[in-house]
Amino acid sequence: MTQYVAHGLLRAAHQGRTAERGRCVLHLDMDAYFASVEQRDVPLYRGRPLVVCHTSSDFCRHGVVATASYEARRWGIKAGMSVWEARSRCPHACFVHADIPKYLHNTRLLRRLCERLSPRVEVFSVDELFVDLTPLLRRCRPEERRWEEALRLGRDLKEEIRRKLGLTASVGIGPNKLVAKMASEFQKPDGLTLIIPEQLPGILAPLPVDRLVGVGERMRRHLRAMGVETVGDLARAPREVMEWKFGLVGRLLWEAAHGRDESPVVPGEEEQEVKSFGHSLSLRGGTRDLEYLENTLLGLCDAVTRRMRRQGYLGRTVSLRLRVGYAMGYARSRTLPEYADLTSPVYAAARDLLRREASSGLWTEPVTTVGVSVSQLRRREEGRQITIWECLDSREERLTAVLDALRDRYGEGVVTRASLLGDFALSGMNLAR
Template sequence: MERAILLADMDAFYASVHQALDPGLKGRPVVVAGDPAARRGVVLAASYEAKARGVKTGMPVHEARRLCPDGVFIRPQHHLYLHFSTRILGIMRDFTPLVEPFSIDEAFLDVTGCRNLFGPPEEIALALKRRIRREVGVTCSVGVGPNKLLAKMAAGLQKPDGLTVLRREDVPARLWPLPVRELFGVGPRYEEHLRRLGIRTIGDLANFPVRILKMRFGVYGELLWRCANGVDESPVDPHSLDSCKSVGHQITLPRDYRRHREIKVVILELADRVAARVRAGGYAGRTVVLSLKDAGFRYLSRLKTLPAPTDLAADIYRAAVSLLERHWPEGWPVRMVGVALAGLVARPPAQATLFGERERLEMAERACDHIRERFGARAVFRASSLTGAGVLYAR
């Protein structure tokens, strides 16, 4: 039996949550954005009324206000979005236990075995849309396909409040004419690589010799070729979020930082935050990732693998600083800094060191964890955060 997979994607989710909570916002241009005064003023979400005025996700708030002066600008309230997401997932699980959250506002459902209970996949999709709209107050676009890839692609073909069925035999007519950038898994960097090979549409990729793609991009080249042909055997995994794969934190700076000594202060703050979250989950990780974005929104991400898993800020900081010094020239402006620890595993037993230096570090960092748990995040922090470069503990 051919699988039946749904991908339900909430429409303009953050903005829709506020419209659901305040009926007076329905039909009005709603923009969810950060604080422009702290340079974290970018658009996180925009209602379709605001999108019609040209407002886009990631746009600076001042530009959004220029395009949509009568818009309702709301600061993000993530606890609300998480609450709505939890309610929506509960509705999905009324149809099938095979629900895989893909992000806070979308999830896959495997309804292959639900036909005798709820009817064909299209009827299940309609029933799901009706319940979410009636019980939660937001709309969603649903894609239906024989695998996760085609369900995901279908959901984006008709928005908002759409329902699209995409079968394998529909791929040449529906997907191949689209720009290759529209294929799930192709980002700006791969788009440029593919363009150099003369690949501009999904159809170009689907009909390109897979042997050359494998030589050029390795196994990912073959994966992209299979996606372009609508092939995907990955299961809907309801336990995909049971274990954490990485922990990261990033922040947009209040001004462009040009000196490494300033950027290092922020890296240390982020390393502390990431290490505390890793320890709280009982994890340790070997791969440190440093992400930087400049004033022109050019993005750099580099990683370094450590000899052994760690949950210490000191280890994360040293690795991230080595990446900074190796890959980012002194004097080049930085607008955003991100630090992450990946390749997480259950925290292994601590190895004793000859002079106990590592043990003292662990004791100090865990003592800080306990103080922050009891008295709040600002109860204890490093002296470097009191300098002009500190951002996480603004005075």
């Protein structure tokens, strides 16, 4: 909330922007986002009180509620409440850990759906986006047709989100970001609300002042001391007084109380897609010992695939990087038959490449650096073709899951391969970040 004032309203004020004529902004707010994603993915949670928690403990005894499903809200459970309190209110609710990478991935998909509508999409928070519809509606005449068309776009977007992602959203549409955001709060869940400029004074005036974006608990207390309880009271307060008391923030709040907000929808930079995962190690003094090099490579492959699993990537091209003596480094690559994120296929390919290089007779000097990287990536959620072999032998996968869980809980150094023991440089502690 405050962030909005800091980054949106203030920036607009400093830039001295003038309002774009006939603006139309859509605000999308996902309903009980984390809980809805979990209920979509796990049928057992559907229709039941579900509490998604930020916690470090396994049984969610400590920590706070990140999101409560609508079923859980009926028991008075809300975001920010302690898990302990939520549990005492509804002991039979399901409690799960928040899986932030999964929600972020869904936000990315959501953003892509919005970008099909308009290139001006701003990810405001993990479950909120702004879409600037202005360019799409420019040709609509007369004015009323524009708002009708905006409503249709909002309805279609909601339908698309339901169809493609299996989630519901509340949509607000208005002449600027501030009003659009307030509009989406009017009807939840699964709402669609339009506020046109003519309706603004009537809708805003009776609202409690803290419904304005940017009015937190402290500001509400200050305003109350001035006799300002509703948005209407604030709008009637002299602008100079607000400016004198609260500076620029005061002026912006006063503008907000009149439903004015000129801050633009700012499309963020497209996140840098990861292109490869790699690790390398320089070997002091260098070595020609093939067994030692293979062991080093195994440790590196462990670390690389661990990072891939953590970030949800599978990869197909394995590259071995070597530096011999003081010459420039070079690389050899091989493509795997299947996408992988486990050590053994990656290591097998890298070791093969290493052995081939070793037998080429080109190593006139000791190897000083060895590294491995995996590229040609794809997201794990996009599905992996499971071969019959994996079904017959999923031992490595199961073992890896256990090891990952151990490292998540106790740190990278807690388990290491017996073959890497005694080689401090290679124990996972130094490698996996």
